[in-house]
Amino acid sequence: MKHCCSQIVELLVDYLEGELSAEQTAELDSHFAGCPPCVAFLETYRETGKVCKCALEKELPAAMEQTLLNFLKTTIQG
Amino acid sequence: MTSDDEATWVRRLKQGDEAAFERLIDTYYGAMLRLARSLCPDPATAEDVVQETWFAILSAIARFEGRSTLKTWIFAILTNQARKRAAKDRRFAAWLLGDTTEDEAIAGPDCATAQAAMSPWPLDAEAKVHRDQVLTIVQEAIENLPSNQRTVVILRDIEGLEPAEVCELLKITDGNQRVLLHRGRVSIRNTADQALNPNPEMSR
Numbered sequence: 001m002k003h004c005c006s007q008i009v010e011l012l013v014d015y016l017e018g019e020l021s022a023e024q025t026a027e028l029d030s031h032f033a034g035c036p037p038c039v040a041f042l043e044t045y046r047e048t049g050k051v052c053k054c055a056l057e058k059e060l061p062a063a064m065e066q067t068l069l070n071f072l073k074t075t076i077q078g
Numbered sequence: 079m080t081s082d083d084e085a086t087w088v089r090r091l092k093q094g095d096e097a098a099f100e101r102l103i104d105t106y107y108g109a110m111l112r113l114a115r116s117l118c119p120d121p122a123t124a125e126d127v128v129q130e131t132w133f134a135i136l137s138a139i140a141r142f143e144g145r146s147t148l149k150t151w152i153f154a155i156l157t158n159q160a161r162k163r164a165a166k167d168r169r170f171a172a173w174l175l176g177d178t179t180e181d182e183a184i185a186g187p188d189c190a191t192a193q194a195a196m197s198p199w200p201l202d203a204e205a206k207v208h209r210d211q212v213l214t215i216v217q218e219a220i221e222n223l224p225s226n227q228r229t230v231v232i233l234r235d236i237e238g239l240e241p242a243e244v245c246e247l248l249k250i251t252d253g254n255q256r257v258l259l260h261r262g263r264v265s266i267r268n269t270a271d272q273a274l275n276p277n278p279e280m281s282r
Contacts, residue, residue, distance in 0.1 A: 010260070012260065013256050013259055013263075014256070017241075041267075044270070044271055048216075048263045048266050048267045049231075049234070049235035051213065051270070052216060052220060052231060052235045052266060053236045054213055054216075055213040055220065056217060056232070056236050057108070057236070068103055068107065069099075069100055071132070072096075072103070072132065072136070073096060075133075075136055
């Protein structure tokens with residue numbers, strides 16, 4: 001079965017996690033071979049998870065960490 | 079971290095070892111706050127939920143049996159604390175209490191109009207200005223997601239939990255988990271791509 005681009009998008013989670021059948025995987029690979037927009041979409045989609053991790057990982061403010069540590073020490077000792 | 083390392087760490091936590099708790103804070107506080115902010119209607123409530131989670135961790139660590147990872151166990155306590163709050167606070171998203179998810183359309187590549195290949199995102203180390211720009215856009219896109227999509231994206235893509243762990247934590251089916259993850263990722267991707275490739279023919 002031939003897929004159009006919007007159908008390809010719906011299958012990306014399963015494709016990247018190796019959850020598709022061999023037949024479906026081959027169909028998607030075949031589509032990607034002839035569809036640069038879908039390849040670009042796949043690459044940026046794959047990149048999204050990594051970029052999300054970089055975007056949200058922040059250092060804990062030192063003052064907050066110290067407050068929490070003091071709270072835990074008091075609780076443990078109590 | 080190997081399971082042996084974690085078992086040693088847990089044993090020290092059960093003994094009330096301060097250094098072990100210090101490590102627990104260093105390792106998981108940021109992740110707990112991120113998850114709480116995703117589940118709660120405002121930052122102050124999120125901080126309360128995290129505080130309540132620490133109380134619960136202290137009282138429950140002696141009973142931790144290692145059937146899940148420490149991280150997943152902590153997240154389970156936190157989501158339970160959030161659910162308790164949600165039961166009394168209508169500002170929480172209904173999905174936390176088991177309401178069904180609304181469907182939304184996804185904008186993917188369009189066969190008819192996406193003729194040109196999209197540009198890759200400028201994320202190489204040399205383009206720091208561009209990289210910071212992308213990260214800011216992505217951060218805002220994550221914050222603007224519906225809370226159920228945001229929570230699944232955080233747990234899967236940022237915290238690296240397995241699909242089954244996410245389903246168990248959020249009380250959702252595997253199919254729902256996949257849909258929420260996919261919609262969240264596509265929405266973030268599209269927002270970032272539109273910002274980075276503003277020519278509409280290049281950013282489908």
